[in-house]
């Protein structure tokens with residue numbers, strides 16, 4: 257382990273407890289389902305210190321900044337660098353880290369021009385060690401799994417959680433069990449779980465079926481569940497928002513837009529924003545909005561048809577397989593944070609997702625389909641007047657472009673919507689396609705291709 261370059265001052269450590277999001281009762285331990293034993297609602301983690309005045313905003317900001325120059329393993333993690341706002345493990349040596357977090361905040365000049373939003377940014381969580389935002393939560397939850405003495409961890413997944421869990425388990429000397437819907441996750445994500453050594457079960461059901469089975473499994477077998485029902489995951493995922501605000505010099509954007517699936521990430525970001533406001537780290541709250549695919553729009557319907565009072569489940573279907581979820585576990589937490597921040601929830605079509613994904617690719621960044629719902633959602637919000645062009649907007653890109661190469665290849669080859677109800681309308685996306693061309697190894701032929709491409713310049717094509 258490298259020796260520290262500097263040793264920043266230590267602030268008081270967190271002494272966390274669990275709080276029920278329904279009846280707000282406090283407990284110091286949680287069962288394997290992470291639900292309140294009194295009312296059955298989900299638990300969240302809290303610490304009396306986070307709103308007791310014990311932590312001064314200016315001290316936190318300077319300690320976190322100083323740690324950026326440190327070589328301590330904990331400080332090199334973009335998650336544990338913010339450890340005053342995380343549950344503290346018994347010892348620092350317990351921490352399982354892959355230097356997660358530290359993700360870039362990019363400008364999106366082409367999308368800015370196209371949408372008219374001049375201050376438009378992408379917080380790219382796909383630049384994490386396993387290529388998705390899951391790593392920020394997994395470092396915390398895997399640490400607490402090992403500390404609790406478990407030798408097996410388990411999750412149901414649409415692919416990214418399983419890749420991340422398998423990596424952190426391998427790193428921490430734990431064994432991992434992955435339950436994924438057979439044929440409905442990308443090979444790229446599945447291959448990660450295999451390489452990291454997980455016991456990988458492809459169940460003949462959907463994500464919701466996998467999660468149901470996992471809930472029963474944890475009652476029968478000594479495995480520790482690492483789905484986002486696990487509140488330690490959400491604590492780690494809070495750091496996305498802390499790092500983002502630090503990158504913006506603690507000036508809150510007007511809007512943060514995030515994809516919604518099982519709704520853990522939106523809940524975590526919202527929790528972080530509220531805690532930051534209470535601690536005086538930010539002067540006011542950004543609006544946090546969630547975008548879903550039309551075919552997996554449980555939260556949209558929950559808010560629209562039930563006023564957020566009860567969950568409206570759906571039979572989920574979308575090519576954005578990461579968010580192909582019909583029965584989101586953290587729906588209530590998400591409803592709470594959307595309402596508390598004045599955000600909104602929208603749905604976007606398969607064509608809008610494909611278009612937005614290719615536009616983010618054209619920025620030289622790229623993302624997986626589920627992440628692209630954010631840009632598609634922004635366009636809808638602009639049309640509705642909920643977002644105004646003069647406002648500052650941050651899109652949270654949750655997964656790396658390389659996570660779903662099948663989608664990308666099918667899009668560029670023109671096969672993505674073949675045989676679907678979107679086939680005829682998808683012709684409008686043709687100018688965005690860049691299919692590979694097979695040529696003879698002949699200089700004149702390649703020069704001809706170059707000249708042809710020059711004639712149909714990308715700026716004209718994308719205008």
Ligand code: F0G
Nearest residue numbers: 413414416417517518519520521654655
């Ligand atoms: N984006 C990506 C790339 C995801 O993998 C997920 C969820 C989401 C967005 C939605 O986040 O569930 O917190 O609302 N993937 C989970 C998985 C469900 O198993 O990998 P959420």
